[in-house]
Amino acid sequence: MRFLKSFAAVAITVSMFSCGNQLKEVKSLETELDSVSYAVGLSMAGQLRFNFKEVDKAVLVQGIINGLDSTNLLIKEDKIQAILGPYFNKKREEMMKEQQAKAAKAAEAKFGENKKRGEEFLAENKTKSGIVTTESGLQYEVLKEGKGDKPAGPTTRVKVHYHGTNLDGKVFDSSVDRGTPAEFGLNEVITGWTEGLQLMNVGSKYKFYIPQELAYGAQERGAEIKPFSTLIFEVELLEIVK
Numbered sequence: 001m002r003f004l005k006s007f008a009a010v011a012i013t014v015s016m017f018s019c020g021n022q023l024k025e026v027k028s029l030e031t032e033l034d035s036v037s038y039a040v041g042l043s044m045a046g047q048l049r050f051n052f053k054e055v056d057k058a059v060l061v062q063g064i065i066n067g068l069d070s071t072n073l074l075i076k077e078d079k080i081q082a083i084l085g086p087y088f089n090k091k092r093e094e095m096m097k098e099q100q101a102k103a104a105k106a107a108e109a110k111f112g113e114n115k116k117r118g119e120e121f122l123a124e125n126k127t128k129s130g131i132v133t134t135e136s137g138l139q140y141e142v143l144k145e146g147k148g149d150k151p152a153g154p155t156t157r158v159k160v161h162y163h164g165t166n167l168d169g170k171v172f173d174s175s176v177d178r179g180t181p182a183e184f185g186l187n188e189v190i191t192g193w194t195e196g197l198q199l200m201n202v203g204s205k206y207k208f209y210i211p212q213e214l215a216y217g218a219q220e221r222g223a224e225i226k227p228f229s230t231l232i233f234e235v236e237l238l239e240i241v242k
Contacts, residue, residue, distance in 0.1 A: 146203020
């Protein structure tokens with residue numbers, strides 16, 4: 001993480017200077033060393049403001065003093081990264097989740113009609129003969145039932161032919177059109193596919209109606225898959241790859 005590397009660099013730089021046990025307020029910078037020492041402090045403060053706003057200033061200062069003097073250490077030096085690493089990884093994950101939530105909210109404000117249209121389509125579609133709706137909301141119909149084995153779980157690799165369209169009938173991806181089957185692990189694709197393919201025997205051909213939350217959600221994937229798009233796939237399970 002960039003912060004940890006920068007923090008380590010600052011700590012190394014600071015350790016090049018000596019420091020007494022008593023802190024005193026500096027009114028002016030008289031020497032080059034004064035200026036460099038003060039600049040190092042400002043650099044560290046800038047990084048802390050951005051990455052670690054909740055810092056306890058008194059404990060931070062005590063840690064610097066103890067580290068420079070190598071006395072009265074409350075944490076062994078070989079344990080520093082074991083403490084910093086998990087904490088800042090957790091902070092990074094929280095920040096990513098916050099950013100993703102903001103992006104999803106912005107996308108819904110702009111593409112909310114896509115979501116509503118998909119929900120209305122699926123509500124009507126589930127009433128049609130031959131349509132099965134699973135607990136997750138995935139809908140499918142059997143076009144052809146095969147007699148081979150079923151995928152054993154989400155780590156199974158399969159070979160399939162598929163043809164994908166949006167609700168307007170526009171094709172966004174098709175191995176059928178390319179003339180080449182696709183091969184992948186079931187844990188490498190969208191959730192709707194991971195679930196749906198495990199319902200199929202080799203030799204089967206199903207039509208999946210995949211709600212946006214089991215597809216790409218708030219993400220946009222090319223010109224024909226806008227955020228919150230419900231997707232339709234015809235999928236033929238050709239082979240379980242050993």
